[in-house]
Amino acid sequence: MAVLVLSDEQRRKWDSSDDALFYSQPRFVHHLDEAFRHRLTSLYRERIPADAVVLDLMSSWVSHLPDEVHYQSVIGHGLNAEELQRNPRLDRHWVQNLNTDQLMPLDDASVDVSLIVAGWQYLQQPEAIASELLRITRPSGQVLVSFSNRMFFTKAPQIWADGSDQDHLAYVGSVLLSQGWSEPEVIAEQTRNAGLVGYLGGKGDPFFSVICHKPSA
Numbered sequence: 001m002a003v004l005v006l007s008d009e010q011r012r013k014w015d016s017s018d019d020a021l022f023y024s025q026p027r028f029v030h031h032l033d034e035a036f037r038h039r040l041t042s043l044y045r046e047r048i049p050a051d052a053v054v055l056d057l058m059s060s061w062v063s064h065l066p067d068e069v070h071y072q073s074v075i076g077h078g079l080n081a082e083e084l085q086r087n088p089r090l091d092r093h094w095v096q097n098l099n100t101d102q103l104m105p106l107d108d109a110s111v112d113v114s115l116i117v118a119g120w121q122y123l124q125q126p127e128a129i130a131s132e133l134l135r136i137t138r139p140s141g142q143v144l145v146s147f148s149n150r151m152f153f154t155k156a157p158q159i160w161a162d163g164s165d166q167d168h169l170a171y172v173g174s175v176l177l178s179q180g181w182s183e184p185e186v187i188a189e190q191t192r193n194a195g196l197v198g199y200l201g202g203k204g205d206p207f208f209s210v211i212c213h214k215p216s217a
């Protein structure tokens with residue numbers, strides 16, 4: 001049973017229709033710019049061991065994992081089957097609306113690293129998701145929650161829609177901590193736009209990541 005952190009009000013979103021409808025059409029687009037994606041892939045290169053079982057939760061047609069690293073397996077989850085089928089990094093995947101059902105079809109302690117990219121901002125029951133991720137993660141395993149400052153506003157619960165970047169970092173960390181994850185490590189960086197614009201000082205999407213470990217005992 002998850003420890004509740006949010007009030008009912010904070011879980012509400014403008015568009016309360018079924019999320020599955022919103023994601024019924026595949027979107028073969030990048031939700032984050034090249035600078036952000038480059039930083040994310042370098043973080044994955046640094047933090048994810050090559051023999052890991054990786055879960056890409058709230059995924060799409062891309063997982064941002066480094067091309068040259070072969071993981072033991074990469075499991076994908078999302079809301080659009082066509083996007084997940086097109087994702088070349090996934091060994092298997094499943095479709096599930098996490099706002100209606102938080103129990104994941106994965107065994108206890110079966111995953112080394114879980115990833116969520118630009119997805120946490122749509123969770124209405126984040127405590128139950130953080131608790132479920134703890135259950136499926138092996139001792140000393142990690143969760144990496146990454147995001148920028150963009151969102152589908154009508155689909156984000158009030159806690160996210162009303163918050164600043166700093167609020168988002170504190171919020172993700174506090175929910176993970178409340179369910180038994182370690183003290184969060186926070187990465188907050190400004191990226192530089194790719195190409196000539198970046199060379200001239202142009203900024204890319206800001207990069208935020210909250211990283212926690214599952215206690216070993």
Ligand SMILES: C[S@@+](CC[C@H](N)C(=O)[O-])C[C@H]1O[C@@H](n2cnc3c(N)ncnc32)[C@H](O)[C@@H]1O
Nearest residue numbers: 019031058059060078079097098099117119122
């Ligand atoms: C902005 S996209 C990011 C996709 C991917 N992580 C990426 O980096 O391109 C948000 C994703 O969150 C997932 N998502 C949103 N609402 C969801 C829900 N209620 N249940 C499960 N997944 C959801 C969908 O899979 C969607 O692709």
